[in-house]
Each structure stands twice: as C-alpha cells, then as structure tokens.
Amino acid sequence: MLDTLHIEANGIPIYIQIRDQILAAVAAGALKPGDRLPTMREVAVALKVDLNTVRHAYDSAQESGAIVLVRAQGTYVAERPPDVSEDRLEKLAQSIAVNAYSQGVNLRDLIDRLNQIAAGQRAGGGTS
Amino acid sequence: MLDTLHIEANGIPIYIQIRDQILAAVAAGALKPGDRLPTMREVAVALKVDLNTVRHAYDSAQESGAIVLVRAQGTYVAERPPDVSEDRLEKLAQSIAVNAYSQGVNLRDLIDRLNQIAAGQRAGGGTS
C-alpha cells in the first residue's frame, strides 16, 4: 500500500487524493477486510505531508465505512466494508440530483446528456 | 424583473442566486432578446446588497452569453441568447463526467442511479 501511494500537484486537496487511493485499494480488493493499513505517520513521512493531513484522509475514509481507526493500535480495513464504489456512486448521484434541482435543470434531460457522453457521442441539437 | 428578484439566506452565494434568476427569466422567455435589464444599482438597492455583488452576477450571466453589458447604457438580453438551460445542462453534464471519472465511478452506473432517483425509486440492494 505504502509504495503505491502518491500525490500530485493538481488542484485536488492532498487528503482527498490519499483517501481516494485508499478507497480504490479497498474497492479493488488490494486491501482486504482486517488488513492493517500503514500508520498515519508512515504515510505522512512517505508522502512528505503533515500527520494531520493524513488523518484528514483517514477520517474521511472512515466516514465512508471502509476503514476503522483504532486508537493506539492502528487502522484496519473494515470487516464488512460497504461496497465502496457503490457508496461513492450514491453520494455522487444524490449531490447531482440536488445540484440539478437547485439550478432548475431537468434531471431527465441531464441524464440524456450523460448518456450521450457515455456513448462517446455529441448530439447536435437544441430542442428549444 | 426587479420585483421578482429575491435572495435567500441559504448557503448559496448571492451573486449565484441573482445570476440564476436572470438566466431562468431568459430561459423562460420572461426576458426577451433586446430587453433591458434593471440597472445594477436598482438591483443592489432592491435586494440591499452591494453593487459589486450584482456586478458579479451580471458578469457571470454575461459569460454564459445570455446578456450583454454596455458601459454607460445598461444591460440587455442578448439578441441571440444561447439556449440557457441547454448550456447549463451541458456544463453540468461535463463536470459530472469529469468528476465521476476522477473518482473512479463508472458513468453508466451513475446514470442508472440517477434514473432511479428520477423515477422516485430507491433500489434495494448491496451486492456485497
């Protein structure tokens, strides 16, 4: 795990990058239930970032239920981690729905557009 | 237009609220091409916000091509305003696609979820 971690200098917050890599590892099965994650300090040193930044990442990953922080012991992959990608999917979908609504964008129209993008197409025309 | 403008104390930035109401009015046809919008000052006074905040809103609306700011004269609905809702739809869809990709979320899965939400349903099951 430790050796696969990496951060980039794109605009994405460090703690998000770390968290996502953890979640991805869990989702991919590279980390299995009960596995111990590297300590926050190890990650902090390896990535040359602050301990609290790593903590932020771990906290965020814990909120999703994927890992469990145990004081004085370490951090472990949850015994029954939720389907991580499913979880992210749900959150994303919810936020999208809310966002679309608040912008007055019709959800079904949005879905149509997304379908086009997923199909690698671009539709020509405005209907209005 | 002026009398329909309003702002709420939800977390949404004031300039976003104003901009969205302008775009909505244009999209709905309440404001037609060539129509003159209330001056920034009028809006500022009516909503009791700063002139620059209104300017921010107008600027943002102009960027989308819906309106045109004319120095010393006023602000007008563009002669050929883009399909505003279509435009927002497009931007939303693009950002969603990018976002999903960076999170490793499969776009088609996301679309499925959105379809469920649009249908007012909630799917049952964790597969894990």
Added chain:
DNA sequence: TAACCTGTATGAGTACAGTCATACAGGTTT
C-alpha cells in the same frame, strides 16, 4: 459643457478550507 445616468475598477474585510507544527492520550511491549 455640465449634470446625470450607466457600467468599471480598486482595495479592504470576513469566512472558510486546507495544511502544518506541536502537544496530548490511550494501548502494547519490555
């Protein structure tokens, strides 16, 4: 041209997210 209307520009103040240095506290191991 002078007064008055428009949008434009500059600088300051506030709030918040992200990151960091440093210190605290709870289990393990000797």
Added chain:
DNA sequence: AAACCTGTATGACTGTACTCATACAGGTTA
C-alpha cells in the same frame, strides 16, 4: 512502570471565495 508505538487534539498560517465601501470612466441628455 517505563518506553514506545498508535491515533487524537489544539492552534496558527495561507490561500481563496464572497461581499462590501468607495472611487473612476464612458455615454446621454438638458
């Protein structure tokens, strides 16, 4: 119990988004 490992907590710094007060500049109209 002492040393050492873990995660936890507190406070400060920085950058950025948002809002505001105030001043500037370009057309219109009397």
